[in-house]
Amino acid sequence: MNDDVDSPDRKRRHFLTVATAVTGLVGAGAAAVPFLASLQPSARAKALGAPVEVAIGSLEPGELVRVLWRGRLIFVLRRSDTMLSHLADNLVNLRDPNSEVLEQQPAYAANEHRSVKPEFLVIEGSCTHLGCAPLEDFELRPSENWGGGFFCPCHGSRFDLAGRVFKGVPAPTNLRVPPYRFVNDDLILIGQDTGAA
Numbered sequence: 001m002n003d004d005v006d007s008p009d010r011k012r013r014h015f016l017t018v019a020t021a022v023t024g025l026v027g028a029g030a031a032a033v034p035f036l037a038s039l040q041p042s043a044r045a046k047a048l049g050a051p052v053e054v055a056i057g058s059l060e061p062g063e064l065v066r067v068l069w070r071g072r073l074i075f076v077l078r079r080s081d082t083m084l085s086h087l088a089d090n091l092v093n094l095r096d097p098n099s100e101v102l103e104q105q106p107a108y109a110a111n112e113h114r115s116v117k118p119e120f121l122v123i124e125g126s127c128t129h130l131g132c133a134p135l136e137d138f139e140l141r142p143s144e145n146w147g148g149g150f151f152c153p154c155h156g157s158r159f160d161l162a163g164r165v166f167k168g169v170p171a172p173t174n175l176r177v178p179p180y181r182f183v184n185d186d187l188i189l190i191g192q193d194t195g196a197a
């Protein structure tokens with residue numbers, strides 16, 4: 001277990017990142033804690049740790065949705081065929097192309113796509129440097145060896161479309177894959193798995 005990933009500092013950064021996002025949703029000046037206290041029990045349970053369902057049936061290829069699970073921002077991206085075809089382009093430039101840092105994903109996501117199904121990427125939207133939320137940058141730019149991915153605006157870390165970190169950036173590890181499973185072809189449950197794909 002990587003001691004840093006669940007350290008108090010990391011959790012605090014997660015909270016600050018999510019609190020900022022939630023505050024933005026409910027209006028400037030509103031605090032996250034009163035917002036959580038006002039939720040109905042089921043919603044509050046979800047905010048505190050219950051699994052979260054994500055409907056994926058209507059997601060278009062290339063479309064990304066953001067959800068909260070345990071106060072963490074989670075990205076669900078439906079990768080297009082083009083996106084998938086570029087996953088192997090930059091392996092030499094990636095720090096951990098084969099997902100060898102075990103803490104960063106469940107065993108069922110330690111594969112070339114870092115996912116249960118190649119089409120759907122499920123990752124935490126929290127930079128592994130200091131916890132900022134990476135931005136999507138899906139534009140293909142072959143001249144820059146960029147096949148699309150995520151860019152962290154805080155200190156410039158870059159990740160590919162499987163959340164794998166590039167060499168030479170501050171983030172030390174790939175974006176983390178949370179536990180999840182497919183309830184059916186149209187529904188993902190984040191926060192719960194069966195221990196196997």
Ligand code: FES
Nearest residue numbers: 127129130152155
């Ligand atoms: S927090 Fe992302 S690069 Fe520093």
